[in-house]
Amino acid sequence: MDSWYVNPTAGHERHGQSVLYDETTGRSIAIIYDGKSHGDLLVSAPDLLEALTDLVTHYDWGRLTYDESQHETVAPAIRAARAAIAKATGKEFD
Numbered sequence: 001m002d003s004w005y006v007n008p009t010a011g012h013e014r015h016g017q018s019v020l021y022d023e024t025t026g027r028s029i030a031i032i033y034d035g036k037s038h039g040d041l042l043v044s045a046p047d048l049l050e051a052l053t054d055l056v057t058h059y060d061w062g063r064l065t066y067d068e069s070q071h072e073t074v075a076p077a078i079r080a081a082r083a084a085i086a087k088a089t090g091k092e093f094d
Contacts, residue, residue, distance in 0.1 A: 003023035004021065004029065005021055006019070016032075020039060030042065059078050
């Protein structure tokens with residue numbers, strides 16, 4: 001997993017401006033203009049993508065246990081997860 005973190009931009013803390021950094025490389029990834037909540041979401045993005053990918057993989061392998069009556073809610077959720085993974089990785093989703 002990536003090690004990303006957010007720090008306020010010097011002199012702009014009260015305006016909610018921060019920078020997203022990659023701890024591994026020390027490079028800045030993005031400037032965040034609208035506060036901490038978006039920074040927290042961006043910091044967690046690599047972990048969320050990995051977790052979602054693992055969940056879909058377990059579904060594909062038949063390792064995700066659910067009651068058959070839940071199929072109508074599980075199948076659309078898995079389809080939405082696949083679409084989100086495709087969007088996050090720049091791939092097409094059918």
